[in-house]
Amino acid sequence: MRDADEIRTAVRERYSRAATTSSCCGAPVDSSGLIGSDLYDAEVTDDLPRGALAASLGCGNPTLLADLRPGEVVLDLGSGGGIDVLLSARRVGPTGKAYGLDMTPEMLDLARRNQAEAGVTNVEFLFGTIEDVPLPDGSVDVIISNCVVNLSPDKDAVFREAFRVLKPGGRLAVSDIVLRRPLPEPVRHVMGLWTGCVAGALLEADCRAKLRAAGFGDIDIEPVQVYDRADILSLAADLAASVEVPDSIDRDATASALDGAVMSAFIRARRPAA
DSSP states (O other): OOOHHHHHHHHHHHHHHHHHHOEETTEETTSSSSSSGGGSOHHHHTTSOHHHHHTOOOSSOHHHHTTOOTTOEEEEETOTTSHHHHHHHHHHOTTSEEEEEESOHHHHHHHHHHHHHHTOOSEEEEESBTTBOSSOTTOEEEEEEESOGGGOSOHHHHHHHHHHHEEEEEEEEEEEEEESSOOOHHHHTOHHHHHTTSTTOEEHHHHHHHHHHHTOEEEEEEEEEEEOHHHHHHHHHHHHTTOOOOTTSOHHHHHHHHTTTEEEEEEEEEOOOO
16 A cells, blocks of 8 residues: 555646646547536536636535535535535525635635635635644534545545544535456556546545445435546546556456446435434
């Protein structure tokens, strides 16, 4: 397993570059249906800054998943260019608030520029890690995240912190990559696949277990898209330009091994009200 500091540094460097190139996981946005701004309906993004949409680096749309309500306080873990924060701010309205948390200064700069361009005032972007959230206990109604939890080297800490900052009865609504079966051992150690949202993903059973251990209930993991061999090869082609893959990795054999093993999913859970 990669060292946690090594993973965090690589992720920060990768997404620092993405803040200026509008690409994620090695793939230019809109290059496929796997990752990017085409995961959002045009009618909900028409009035957002182009920079927020271009920097959409997720694998789903957690703002729809979360069923946000006016007056709620929302926290986006790993908010990137800010699209989900801006959409959340619109849904919770002027009596609510949306926080975005990111550890990459370049992404925070981009998100704040997008906020200013959008003229949204009920938003605050915070610097920090998702393993150590700079908010008080019980201060948030809803936590969202878009293809970020898989990047953390310490998922237990992420779920503990999410539980801590949620109010009793608060909701977790995450879009992320989840594994349906274990990855081949060599693949798990390719750093480019950590920063590319695959190698760090949890098995579905492990994700459920870690959420339960943190205290969550009402856990549900809903598959959105299961990636087949063609999807994996498409992603690998995009990764090739920016990721150093060891010669020992047979791309075709690996794509076959990953066929059906990786999926994007909606992950829902709730902090008990009592």
